[in-house]
Amino acid sequence: LVQTRDFNLLVDTCVGNDKPRKITANQALNTEFLHDLAATGCDREAINYVVCTHLHVDHVGWNTMKVGDTWQPSFPNARYLLGREEYQYWSKSESEDQISVIEDSVTPIFEAGLVDLVETDHRISDEVQLIPTAGHTPGHVSVAIESKGEKALITGDMMHHPCQIARPHWTVSFDEDQEAATRCRQNVLKELADTPTLVIGTHFATPTAGKVVSDEDSYRFDF
Ligand SMILES: [Zn+2]
The missing domain is CATH 3.60.15.10 (Ribonuclease Z/Hydroxyacylglutathione hydrolase-like)
Structure with missing residues (x-):
């Protein structure tokens, strides 16, 4: 979490909850990440920017959270800054693991209109x-x-x-x-x-x- 005089910026969003992945032995995590974030005095609604340094599974997880059967942006008031080149590369990936990462952690923030593709x-x-x-x-x-x-x-x-x-x-x-x-x-x-x-x-x-x-x-x- 980077706090400046003008905005709150989150850099990389870890693995996320409710997402069984290879790196978590196919078990879904159930951590207190959002609770711990709020405990810093900056809750998820107060995040203005999210930067994903890259689109690997352990850097995009909390981009979204499970609400009912849907994936919703965890940071509804943020602009998510994703690298244009990075997104172009991974959105064409045929790796099954990467496809599910894009599906549940990247596509929903595009659908919510929260993404800026940046250089x-x-x-x-x-x-x-x-x-x-x-x-x-x-x-x-x-x-x-x-x-x-x-x-x-x-x-x-x-x-x-x-x-x-x-x-x-x-x-x-x-x-x-x-x-x-x-x-x-x-x-x-x-x-x-x-x-x-x-x-x-x-x-x-x-x-x-x-x-x-x-x-x-x-x-x-x-x-
Ligand atoms: Zn990585």
């Missing part, structure tokens, strides 16, 4: 901008935040674990284009190294956020 360098405000980080998926983006002279970057799945900061060539099987993903990590890490930018790793375990610093011929993550 990979889309600027949301003077403080928040998408940054193209293709490789993990063809239209993958990270989210750059700048406020009062400080900078942060929400990685999305450009990296999955801090070990990839030291070894950027280590890929995960989910990287659609492993070479492009490696190149992307190398480029981004080079730019981030030894700067005060706070790197917020979407899949990193707690403490999640840190700085990239040079370490011999590579880098390390400093918490």
Whole structure:
């Protein structure tokens, strides 16, 4: 959840409830996600923007919620910003898993008229901008935040674990284009190294956020 003076932005919406998926051993989750969100003082109606860094199953789930037998937008007052290229790629996918992800977590927000298809360098405000980080998926983006002279970057799945900061060539099987993903990590890490930018790793375990610093011929993550 990113809160600015003008809007509330949610970056990536996890797996969602009531959606049996391969990654949840085909069991539907039943978590307190929306309750926990509301407990921050920002309930689902107060979300102004939702960004999906990419359209994998664990980044779009709470785009929708089950109401009766239908999938309804969880954030009815939000504009959902989806990458044009990313959507074009996955909407043509013939993978059964991906088809059901699009069906229950993406199509309903289109039908509700809440989607803006955006480019990979889309600027949301003077403080928040998408940054193209293709490789993990063809239209993958990270989210750059700048406020009062400080900078942060929400990685999305450009990296999955801090070990990839030291070894950027280590890929995960989910990287659609492993070479492009490696190149992307190398480029981004080079730019981030030894700067005060706070790197917020979407899949990193707690403490999640840190700085990239040079370490011999590579880098390390400093918490
Ligand atoms: Zn992913």
